[in-house]
Amino acid sequence: MASQMQTDSSSAITRLAAGHLNAPVEDLVVTRVTGDASTRSYFRAEARGASVIVALYLTPFDENERATDRLAKAEAGNPSARLTFANDPCAHIEVTRLLIAAGLPVPSVLATSGADGAMLIEDVGDLKLQDWLNDRSEPEVVGAYRRGLELVVLIQDATTQALETDSICSHLAFDEAKLRWELGFFFANYFNKYLKVKLDPSTSNAVNEDFKALCSELSARPRVLAHRDYHARNLMMIGDKMYIIDHQDARMGPSSYDVASLLSDPYTKLSRELVLELIEHFIEMKANSKLPISNIDEFRMELDLMTVQRMLKAMGTYASQAAQGNTSYLPYLEPALERALAAMTSLGRFDSIRGLLERTRV
Numbered sequence: 001m002a003s004q005m006q007t008d009s010s011s012a013i014t015r016l017a018a019g020h021l022n023a024p025v026e027d028l029v030v031t032r033v034t035g036d037a038s039t040r041s042y043f044r045a046e047a048r049g050a051s052v053i054v055a056l057y058l059t060p061f062d063e064n065e066r067a068t069d070r071l072a073k074a075e076a077g078n079p080s081a082r083l084t085f086a087n088d089p090c091a092h093i094e095v096t097r098l099l100i101a102a103g104l105p106v107p108s109v110l111a112t113s114g115a116d117g118a119m120l121i122e123d124v125g126d127l128k129l130q131d132w133l134n135d136r137s138e139p140e141v142v143g144a145y146r147r148g149l150e151l152v153v154l155i156q157d158a159t160t161q162a163l164e165t166d167s168i169c170s171h172l173a174f175d176e177a178k179l180r181w182e183l184g185f186f187f188a189n190y191f192n193k194y195l196k197v198k199l200d201p202s203t204s205n206a207v208n209e210d211f212k213a214l215c216s217e218l219s220a221r222p223r224v225l226a227h228r229d230y231h232a233r234n235l236m237m238i239g240d241k242m243y244i245i246d247h248q249d250a251r252m253g254p255s256s257y258d259v260a261s262l263l264s265d266p267y268t269k270l271s272r273e274l275v276l277e278l279i280e281h282f283i284e285m286k287a288n289s290k291l292p293i294s295n296i297d298e299f300r301m302e303l304d305l306m307t308v309q310r311m312l313k314a315m316g317t318y319a320s321q322a323a324q325g326n327t328s329y330l331p332y333l334e335p336a337l338e339r340a341l342a343a344m345t346s347l348g349r350f351d352s353i354r355g356l357l358e359r360t361r362v
Contacts, residue, residue: 013118014045017054020111020120023047030054033126039087044123052110053121057089063114067091067168082172083181089119091168092248098167099250102158104151105243124243130232130267142274145262147242148235149282152258155250156224157290162252169225172251176219179309183211186316194319195360206352214350218254218305224291226253231265255286256299260306264343266314266335279303304343308350311340337361 011025018025024047033042033053041056061070067090074081092109099106107122129148133141162169187207191197199207227234228249236243259282263275270278279300286293293299314336318329337357344354 012113012116013054013056016111016113016116016118017045017052017120018047020052021045021047021050023050051123053107053123055089055092055119055121057087057117057119060117061089061114063090063093063112065090067094068166068171071168071171083178085172086249088168088248089114089117092119094168095248095250098158098162098165098169099155099244099247102154102161104154104158105241106247107243107245124236124245125238127237128233129235129237129242132237133232133268141270142277144237144242145270145274145278146281148230148262149259149278150285151242151244152227152230152262152282153285153289155227155258156255156286159225159252159291162225162250169250170252172249173223174219174226174251174253174257176215179215179218180211182313182316183215183309185320186312187211189316189319189323190312191356191360193323195362197360199356203352203356207356210350210353214305214309218302218309221254221256221302222294223252224255225250226257227261228253228257230258230261232262232267254302254306255291255293256303256306257310260303260310264307264311264339266311266332266339269335301347304347307343308340308347311336311343312353315340 014025014028014030017030018028021028027047029046031044031046033044039058043054043056045052045054067088070088070090071082071085074085089112093112096106096109100108107124109119109121111120112118129144133144136144161167191199227244227247228251229246230244234244234246236245259279263270263278283293283296283299315333318333318336321327321329341354341357344350
């Protein structure tokens with residue numbers, strides 16, 4: 001069921017979708033929806049001019065179980081499970097409720113069939129911000145990015161709610177272990193699998209020292225609620241309204257996390273001048289938020305550090321997908337590399353990893 005959605009009347013999932021759309025099963029038209037790198041499958045079910053997205057997970061789930069309990073069970077079987085805990089259906093339900101309560105525009109979870117590993121989600125269309133930006137005027141582009149940053153502020157303002165409700169978000173964080181795991185993922189996939197580079201021990205040790213310093217400093221920064229994957233493919237446009245998707249893995253992280261993801265996004269190209277303007281806009285908005293930035297100079301340095309980490313992790317993801325035969329992400333490797341190098345240059349640090357990236361550049 002996870003790889004192919006059945007459309008005959010015996011399918012509990014199609015009955016669920018048809019029931020929600022108030023249409024006979026035989027009137028239902030089901031098409032696969034292409035998603036980013038994910039273990040879930042998505043379909044659009046349409047009938048009588050209305051539609052809903054069906055998310056299929058690999059295994060059944062109990063929709064009434066708390067995501068924190070599922071995390072505890074995963075850790076009982078594997079102490080390091082927290083590092084890779086993601087794409088959990090109960091977390092999707094829980095985080096969606098949290099963000100909607102905080103006034104965020106995320107697609108609602110409309111119905112679930114945990115026994116079938118299925119979830120019905122509000123359909124917010126196919127138009128990603130990445131594609132919406134094509135042929136837009138500069139004021140429209142600026143307006144869209146300002147809106148995107150306004151939503152980041154709202155996400156961060158929901159930090160208190162996440163903590164007070166004991167949300168799964170508050171149990172997961174970009175701590176040093178998680179940040180180091182992500183850079184290990186980058187190293188293994190980009191250097192070992194993609195470039196097939198064998199490094200001498202001294203180079204490997206020097207790079208790991210850079211990684212250790214980067215992750216130690218970022219993990220020590222104050223944490224707020226972060227989307228975790230906030231870029232132009234996870235912001236959907238319907239008219240002038242922006243929706244946030246792929247939010248189920250939200251967790252605590254530095255205030256710069258989602259800002260770095262959006263403004264250094266390899267899927268788009270913004271001028272340096274516009275990026276600087278947008279950073280100032282974010283800082284101004286934060287001054288009037290529930291969680292203002294305490295030290296602006298430290299935030300700017302943190303943003304460069306976060307950009308390095310985020311872009312290296314993105315490169316690891318693109319390289320991992322290429323190793324699995326999906327080459328659609330390869331065009332974004334170079335932009336991610338450029339932005340990581342630019343941030344390291346701005347910091348004037350991390351010479352070992354910067355030098356290695358420049359020497360092995362393809």
